[in-house]
Amino acid sequence: MFCKRLVQAATIALAVTLPATGWAQQVLKVGSTPTGIPFTFLDTKTNSIQGLMVDLITEIGKDAGFQVQIEPMQFSTLVASLTSNKIDIISAAMFATSARKEVIDFSDAVYTYGEGLVVPATDKKDYATQEDLKGEVVGAQVGTAFVDALKKTGLFAEVKVYDNIPDILRDVNTGRLKAGFADYPILAYNLKQGNFPEVRLVESYKPVTVGTVAIGVRKGDPDLLKKINTSLAKLKADGTVEKILGKWGLKAQGA
Template identity: 55%
Template sequence: MKRVVRHLHRLATGLALAAGVGLAGAQSAAPAATPAPASYNVGATATGVPFTFLDVKTNSIQGMMVDTVTAVGKAGGFGVNVQQTVFSALIPSLTARKVDIISAAMLKTPARQEVVDFSDPVYSYGEGLIVKDSDTRPYVSLDELKGEVVGAQVGTVFLDMLNKKGIFKEVRSYDSVADMTRDLSLGRIKAGLGDQPVIAYQLRQAAFNGVKLVQSYKSVNVGDVCLVVRKGDTQTLERLNKAIAKVKADGTLAAIVGKWGI
């Protein structure tokens, strides 16, 4: 009887040890958390003054959103490497992992949210209506341009707006606002839509000739400008949001917006 008890005791002890080894093995096999990157590649455009633009003197991308992502990186303890990308290629570059973050005048929309994730807002604005400087009509809505030829930049929500209206003779797309305003000044289109603060800034800088913003026009597509990351990249998104909260709280973001006059 004693031999049976000793045998059962040894068996129980062996099972307990085996279970302990199995648990330790499982624990050691658990994947370690991926460390946060020390720096990120950031996509920005060369044609979105004052948000992002190419400074020909330094051959680098500058602007409000460049300053913003740089300040966010400093507040979050990571570096940023800003790279020039055309606007229509920003999201494809992000999803293809050529860049990790988009920092540009890109409005948050439901359609874009299906493909990418947006940070907390850093700025908000709507569309501006541009016409020839000789056009004195006080436009209030796009309905007043029914039957006309109009235009907007490729990849923007404003081009989608015009196409969805379905009331125009033709909707033309342009690679840049500069191309659109050139056609507008030549009378090839009746009006164009673009980022209101971008156009206003460039008009103040005398970058466009023969066109003007319609002051009476009421924006209908007001949205938030955010930093953009790949869908499901919660690690980067959380780092960005924490850093955005810091630069908002300490006044850094407000100073950047003021610097660029928007």
């Protein structure tokens, strides 16, 4: 009888001291892309996805009490992977557009920017608007907000759609494409690495499609969204977000 009571007491004590099941035990799958540097990219040295959005969701997870497992995938498959439960979170260079908000939910703002314009380095024209490229063949990345926006203008002879931004840069670099439109920070970071010496980022260009990068979750996960927003606000307030942005060459924004 004494032994039985001892076992019962030990069991109760263990139940009290062990953490409750739930967020602390959860490993959430996070969809990120291998070609969105500095937001997300494949680090060939470690064969893992790294970048600003990986650092951010990792810190959010630490604060909110869940672990993250980064799942590499193409940008165009992120939303479908989330809604089909293949992943639990999207943390990439994805704009929280009105069309996407009809399908998934987004966190509060992480970073705001518009499209950048790249042309061959031999093209010295100071392009200011899309009208300056009327009748030309241009390129943009599949699944981004830029593709439909460019096509709707009716300005271009063709809007070629590419799987990723490095492919756009390669075609501009070799002269096969007159101009390319893509996420300004990603273009700027790629060109700073010197991998596309024959490409020029047009600083005189004024973006048209300006959006806000945010973290995506399923519409059926309001508790997860609340946890992410709470932790994101905390990390903004204590300077963690600013530190992460600075690590990847971006300046913190007001808001």
